[in-house]
Amino acid sequence: MNLSIGARLIGVGACVPDSVVTNTDLEKLVDTSDEWIRTRTGIRERRVVKDNETASGLAIGAAKDAIAFAGIDPAIIDLIVVATSTPDNLYPSTACLVQADIGATRAAAFDLEAACTGIIYALAVGQQFIGSGTFKTVLVIGVDIHSRFLDWEDRNTCVLFGDGAGAFIMQASEENEILSTYLRADGTGGHLLCIPNSNVAFPHAGTTPPKAISRFLSMNGRVVYEFAIKAVPEAIEAACARAGIQVRDIDFLVPHQANQRIIKAAAERLGFPPEQIVTNIDQYGNTSAASIPLAFSDAVKRGQIKGPVTCALVGFGGGLTWGSAILKWTAKDSRT
Numbered sequence: 001m002n003l004s005i006g007a008r009l010i011g012v013g014a015c016v017p018d019s020v021v022t023n024t025d026l027e028k029l030v031d032t033s034d035e036w037i038r039t040r041t042g043i044r045e046r047r048v049v050k051d052n053e054t055a056s057g058l059a060i061g062a063a064k065d066a067i068a069f070a071g072i073d074p075a076i077i078d079l080i081v082v083a084t085s086t087p088d089n090l091y092p093s094t095a096c097l098v099q100a101d102i103g104a105t106r107a108a109a110f111d112l113e114a115a116c117t118g119i120i121y122a123l124a125v126g127q128q129f130i131g132s133g134t135f136k137t138v139l140v141i142g143v144d145i146h147s148r149f150l151d152w153e154d155r156n157t158c159v160l161f162g163d164g165a166g167a168f169i170m171q172a173s174e175e176n177e178i179l180s181t182y183l184r185a186d187g188t189g190g191h192l193l194c195i196p197n198s199n200v201a202f203p204h205a206g207t208t209p210p211k212a213i214s215r216f217l218s219m220n221g222r223v224v225y226e227f228a229i230k231a232v233p234e235a236i237e238a239a240c241a242r243a244g245i246q247v248r249d250i251d252f253l254v255p256h257q258a259n260q261r262i263i264k265a266a267a268e269r270l271g272f273p274p275e276q277i278v279t280n281i282d283q284y285g286n287t288s289a290a291s292i293p294l295a296f297s298d299a300v301k302r303g304q305i306k307g308p309v310t311c312a313l314v315g316f317g318g319g320l321t322w323g324s325a326i327l328k329w330t331a332k333d334s335r336t
């Protein structure tokens with residue numbers, strides 16, 4: 001990649017709502033069982049926002065955690081990019097709400113939407129702005145509150161998702177540690193996983209029977225599964241090739257936490273043993289754009305990831321989108 005200035009991660013953070021919804025709780029809502037959910041997905045419980053909680057609130061929590069980790073003054077942040085499919089508003093952006101709250105007074109701010117791959121897209125954007133010399137310090141956040149867009153009577157989807165936020169802070173550095181990124185999309189598969197915005201896509205919704213227009217997430221689970229188990233190895237192999245490394249040089253695989261079976265199948269195809277795979281899907285379910293930084297933050301906090309190591313981050317999701325980032329992790333928590 002032809003970027004003149006290197007970038008590295010200097011912080012990671014996360015924030016989840018307090019409310020836990022277990023599989024047993026879901027047995028009371030839909031015809032499902034803890035056993036079915038655990039064996040098909042690996043999920044045991046997920047966090048869900050209360051009525052007074054927002055995506056921006058979780059994003060702010062994750063940002064503050066990452067800022068404390070990095071030990072920086074928020075006033076030095078030049079850019080905030082928030083990856084989300086479930087923003088509080090059409091505008092102002094979630095990134096602007098974060099900017100105001102954390103006191104990043106100099107920062108430019110915008111949202112991007114690439115569903116569960118959003119954080120990989122956001123890292124790539126941050127790398128470009130740093131690499132070109134435009135900005136020095138970039139805060140990227142992934143946040144989603146899919147609980148507001150789920151049909152809680154649809155067992156095919158409501159058991160899979162959870163709410164949360166995760167953040168990374170990137171900074172210009174002499175030693176480049178973001179070794180490569182790889183971004184892909186295939187819009188022909190958009191219908192396979194989608195949340196229609198009925199206010200915009202169907203302007204005459206008022207004259208249509210409300211049931212006819214769903215505002216809920218819909219998904220063809222089997223086809224998305226097949227897509228994911230191919231997309232993950234493809235993205236990692238391509239990102240490794242761009243970084244000039246072999247898959248065996250990677251110390252930790254940090255995959256999007258959508259389904260434990262997808263993670264296992266993709267990891268086996270790539271030859272990763274279980275101890276090199278970062279997962280926390282059992283506790284949080286699929287938190288969409290938040291899932292990779294949330295898993296990364298957890299792994300750092302519990303000591304699984306300790307620098308210096310090389311990590312492969314890989315995401316896939318609605319769009320369809322998929323992508324990967326290969327990076328070194330050498331940062332230390334300023335609070336310890």
Ligand SMILES: CC(C)(COP(=O)(O)OP(=O)(O)OC[C@H]1O[C@@H](n2cnc3c(N)ncnc32)[C@H](O)[C@@H]1OP(=O)(O)O)[C@@H](O)C(=O)NCCC(=O)NCCS
Nearest residue numbers: 032033036040116155156159221222224225258259316317
């Ligand atoms: C959704 C998913 C877990 C379903 O697992 P699966 O093993 O493929 O299950 P199937 O689709 O074969 O469904 C088997 C049966 O379980 C049923 N089922 C679906 N959800 C259920 C639930 N929560 N509880 C009990 N039964 C359920 C189905 O209705 C189906 O019943 P049928 O055979 O009578 O029609 C799986 O396809 C998946 O994870 N896909 C990817 C989804 C994803 O990751 N999306 C986000 C990407 S970012």
